[in-house]
Amino acid sequence: MSEARASNPVGVPRTYGAIVWRQLRRRPSAMASLAVIVVLALVAILAPFLGGDIPIRWVENGRASWPIFKHLANLEYAAMLAFVQALLLVPTVRLLRWRAEVAGGSPWTRAIAIHLAVWVLCMTALEVLREDRLSPPSYLSRRGQAEAAWFPLIAYPREPGFAELQFKDAPPSWQHPLGTGRSGNDILVGLFYGARTAMTIGFVTVGISSLIGVTLGAFSGYFLGAVDLVLMRIAEIFMCIPRLILIILILTVIPPGVLSPLWTVVIVLGITGWTGTYRFMRAELLRIRTEDYMTAARALGIPTWRLLARHAVPNGLAPILVGATFGIAGAVFLEASLAFLNLVQTPSWGEMLNDGRQHLEYWWVWASAGGAIFLTVFVYNLLGEAIRDAIDPRLKV
């Protein structure tokens, strides 16, 4: 107790989230898996800087330019900004908490709201002001003309053409640390870009489904009665819908020009995957709605939406976190399987594994792709398990 006081000099009461985080920090497995996830996210975001044929800096005829920044897509800038903002979240909370001595209110909600607003603002500006440039000129073949060129870590075209075919099926070497595939593609570069697909699938899918699940679960558990009955039936329908088959159906129906296959998968997985979150949230709300603080809040005349958003839902979020973490692992799994079966055409680890399965003697292909999928799924499962142990009430301080 005295330790808690010492690390908490402001006197803000220790929240449930703080307790869970403290438990989590004690577990090396949780910290290690978090570190790996951050590295994977960094690799995904910085993929063009790690491998590819667009130079970062290019000096020709005495004029220096930064081609890579010209050719990054808006979406890539959006991801970078989101990553930086995620890192800035804790400092922002500190800042708000320091001010909170004067103002009061929950610093986390505010910090997230502020960052979300900043992100939306920046992205709108970017969308208005800037258009994506496609098909950059080939810099790699003109390397000799440049006075200076900084290329990505692995300077090699991402999608190899006819010229690269001569390097196909090469074992790991200095030029290609993980070897090349059957069309002369560099495996490591493939892994970098595959990380993007895996991260997108994982985060966006689980983000969508958690949002739906938490909202509906809160309604269901708080209002009960007819709302609960209807929502439960809907959840039952969604639970029985075979997700894999549904995705296959939708990929068949939607023409590829309308929506990219990756986003189709993300949206379908997001919209169908909320039932687990929903059931957890509903169960939590059933418990929370009878708590004293809820009665007190109701007696104070706090409007219902505020009651739910500020008091009920935050207290039921911890179990959702476990499901979400496992959900990310599941989504990565499913996307890799779809790509493996050639049902979605995206740069993906599953697709690479499919490329490698005919020739097991080129072990670097399947080992890299399979290893990447395994590592990602393993890390998320490890983290999910650590969080589950951390929120176990028997361990609470």
Add this chain to the structure above:
Amino acid sequence: MKAYLLKRLLLMVPTLLGITFLTYAIVRLAPGDPIAAMIRAQAGNIDPKVMHADAERIRERLGLKDYDYLGDGRIDGLDKAVGVFHGYGRWFRHILQGDFGESIKFRTGSSPSSRNPFLLFLERIPVTLTLNVIAEIFIFLIAIPVGLASARRKGRLFDRASGVALLVLWSIPEILAGTLLLGLLARGGLGLPWFPVAWLHSPNSDQMGRLAYITDMLWHAVLPVACMVYGGLAYLAKLGRASLLENLRADYVRTARAKGVPERQVVYRHALRNSLIPMITTMVMILPGLIGGSVIVENIFSIQGMGLLVVEAARACDLSVIMTGTLVYGFLTLLAVLIGDVLYAWADPRVRYE
């Protein structure tokens, strides 16, 4: 019990209606024309004139005749919404009459003219179910002892090692495991050609005796089943451990120990039996996952089950087959949930049939 079953069966009806409606609405409201995609996918295989006649017929049977598939905005939003219900009604009436549309790619084995997608699935359900049932049995046979052993050695080396090993097993993607098993244990070249490469039966299995037939099938099933077992096994063993630990902490176990019941009996008679209850529910929870997962396994090992059918149909844009597939899979999942609930009620006397 009878009343409970009847009630549960009746409750399945709205859920099934929901699944069918959702499936139909997706096909109908998606941008683009699925039948056109089907024609494109079949281009070159079939005479265009025949194809267009086929397309019109399929449109009619799937209830897709009167909708705005040109997407030129001639039909506005409200009409579109009404059209979904109309079309759904028509499609559903066809289904009730046993007409699931027609496959453009597959013919059913017995009669060359039949292209009923439902019969296609009927032919293949036994294969998928056999694989799943064998897998489920093995999952249980291995998971319970492992969970039991690690719960009784809580915190010791075996418990920790098995914990990590199970998490690793759980995280190995099926696509990697299948590829490696196939490459190392079935195909020649790099590995050892011990097991068959594909299919669930040998080509000459018709002439075999009953015993030889079953041995042959089991032989073919070793690798696919291994591929389906390890993930669920890891999950269930972890759950069994947690559940047993929970029960070993319970008051009734303390009472049993206090009155001098031997430790073996405390564990096997009392704690284990009670901890099986959540495992039964979980078994049913993983069944849909297994059925879904067998899509991947069937594709890797070229086993002629439902999963292979659906994926092949998807590659050919064979809409009727995939729509039927959604229904069949949904129905099987519903059935699994029902069986699970009944088993649960049977195993746990606290649950009453109401």
